Amino acid sequence: MVWAVSRESGQAAVEAVAAIPLLLLAGAVALQLLLAGYAVVLADGAAEAGALALAAGRPAKPAAGKALPGWAEEDLEVAVRGGEVTVRLRAPSPLPGLAGALAVTSSAFARPAGR
Numbered sequence: 001m002v003w004a005v006s007r008e009s010g011q012a013a014v015e016a017v018a019a020i021p022l023l024l025l026a027g028a029v030a031l032q033l034l035l036a037g038y039a040v041v042l043a044d045g046a047a048e049a050g051a052l053a054l055a056a057g058r059p060a061k062p063a064a065g066k067a068l069p070g071w072a073e074e075d076l077e078v079a080v081r082g083g084e085v086t087v088r089l090r091a092p093s094p095l096p097g098l099a100g101a102l103a104v105t106s107s108a109f110a111r112p113a114g115r
Helices: 011-055 060-066 070-075
Strands: 076-081 084-090 103-109
Touching: 011 060, 011 076, 011 084, 011 103, 060 076, 060 084, 070 076, 070 084
Parallel strands: none
Antiparallel strands: 076 084, 084 103
16 A cells, blocks of 8 residues: 655644634734723713712712722723713723723713702
8 A cells, every 4th residue: 555645734734823823813802802892881981970970069080980990990081071071091901012002082961060
């Protein structure tokens, strides 16, 4: 019996090894998109909490900070103009280079107490 050796005998293994970095990159991008979406939800809730506090006659900034989990409070910026509360929150990132570059913004409006 004669065994024929094909030149394609290791092709699948080589292609699998070459695809691993692309799969890891796609996973990192998907994770970053999920984290950015999570940051949008958090910013929306914080802006709404700040606006509700403003409508009740309390300061908006502490209320917006309390509406966030502990890790997010240091990445928070709150601006109040009239009855509008704007929250800017840096999105968490597994990639250190993107951590400071990604931020989301959300606004909520409420009529301040006494008006």
